[in-house]
Amino acid sequence: MLSAKSAETVRATLPAVGAAIGDITELFYAKLFAAHPELLRDLFNRGNQNAGLQKQALAGSIAAFATHLVERPEARPDVMLNRIAHKHVSLGVTREQYPVVHQYLFEAIVDILGEAVTPEVAEAWTEVYWLMANALITIEERLYAEQQVLAGDVWRSWTVTDRVAETADCTTFHLTPADGAPAPDFKPGQYVSVQVELPDGARQIRQYSLTGAPASPVRTITVKRIHGPSALGPDGEVSNHLHHRVPVGTVLRVSAPYGDLVLQDTGAPVLLASAGIGCTPMLSMLEHLAETGHTAPVTVLHADRSPADHALRADHRALALKLADATARFWYEADAEPGDGEGRMDLTDVPVEPGTQVYLCGPLPFMRGVREQLLAKGVRAADVHYEVFGPDMWLASE
Incomplete structure (x- = not known):
């Protein structure tokens, strides 16, 4: 005090x-x-x-x-x-x-x-x-x-074993420990830091959500290439480096997993709402819910520019279908397919069960808008959890 x-x-x-x-x-x-x-x-x-x-x-x-x-x-x-x-x-x-x-x-x-x-x-x-x-x-x-590491000593070498192009600007990297030791456990929704050496000698660090199942021996991150002032502009220098200069076989310095947006194993209904690359922490949450046999209702919602821009779209829907009681709804600003919503996410006709635990990830205006809609539906403010990629401008503005 x-x-x-x-x-x-x-x-x-x-x-x-x-x-x-x-x-x-x-x-x-x-x-x-x-x-x-x-x-x-x-x-x-x-x-x-x-x-x-x-x-x-x-x-x-x-x-x-x-x-x-x-x-x-x-x-x-x-x-x-x-x-x-x-x-x-x-x-x-x-x-x-x-x-x-x-x-x-x-x-x-x-x-x-x-x-x-x-x-x-x-x-x-x-x-x-x-x-x-x-x-x-x-x-x-x-x-x-x-994490059983000394303070500050979070780095470990990981080898890129595969690369998968998800969209024109999103690539998934598969990583395994370079020393052959087991991968550390993580909680669904957490991220790792990745440190790369750039052409000017700087060792820049960025955080990326882990998208696979927590029990998998292979770690996966999906990196969206950020288009800055130039092809390798300062706003996207690490994402562009990973896309252009990190082939299979590259060894990266990766941190232990951290992050406070973690799926709670309460057995309560769950609502996962994301936009853009904000879908990535939701994938590991869905993997975990499927692996643990979650039976309460799960509502999966996502908004994006178009189906072609929706990274991991097939996995997003397929994982929801593996659950006992789940629905998945997607909204697109362009090229929406039959069954998809058009424009921005609208929760007017989305049922929300009492006691639902909500997890949000995406641009700040998107999360603010979805949160307001959910509160209007009676969701408790304490039950809405969120992740901001980058500095937390939501907390900073409250």
Whole structure:
């Protein structure tokens, strides 16, 4: 809990800090990367940095955490903290990096707010930072221990044993451990980080959902090639590298599996709604439901530009048909086939059983729209779970 004195100071200064937090985080990253260029080269997503997404996510999480401390001091925002912690451990972040972040973040705060940062204000916001940092460190070290790896040592060599073109822009990569040891267990819905060395020597990292069954000895990821400003533009440099420069036989550095969007084995009805490449975590969930003989109703919903753009479309429908009580409905903006919906996903005539557990993945506007429709149908907000590919701009905007 935030001390009473600091809580009063944070409450009084939160409007000013919140109004300037975007400028603060932008200056923070400039200072951090000037002092530690290796972090931008080998840890942070350069595409997200160029687009400003990471700055917005960091600003939003700090403001949200501080607001939570002063408005709900009896609770902790575990959803936000767990989501950040899972992403951090998939990148190999360790406790030693938090003092470095603190140094440059508070230099930025002082530079932006100037004389408003009195010793009392600095002390209060330092307390906020370390409450958040220590909460994350605790979660992260537990996650490392659960995977039986040393903190930060998440990487393992995996060999690409097959490539399958799913659509013009999506390719599935089949991976097996290069050392021949068994593949680690994962939970349906989780992802791995993949690190590749790019032509300029940078070792960039991206996360990809695991699409196969958790018990399979082969791991599969489906990578959508992102078209940036150029064929190998910064927004899609890793996805393009994987598509163009990673043939069968290539050895990749892949992390242990992480991610907090995990299918709960409750026996309750399930609704899986996705759009675009957001279908990937849903595939492993469906595999698991089929393997475990799930008997409660399962509703599978997906929206895409067209059937030709729908990666893993045949698997998506076939896995639903393997379940005892499941329906699958797809919506397409163009070239919809008989039985498919046209345009955006419309849940007006989609029945939703009481107690349904909902899992969403796709672009943020899509997930917001589907969530609103589900809440209007009586689904509890606590039963709607989601995954954002990239910085979590949903939490950052709440």
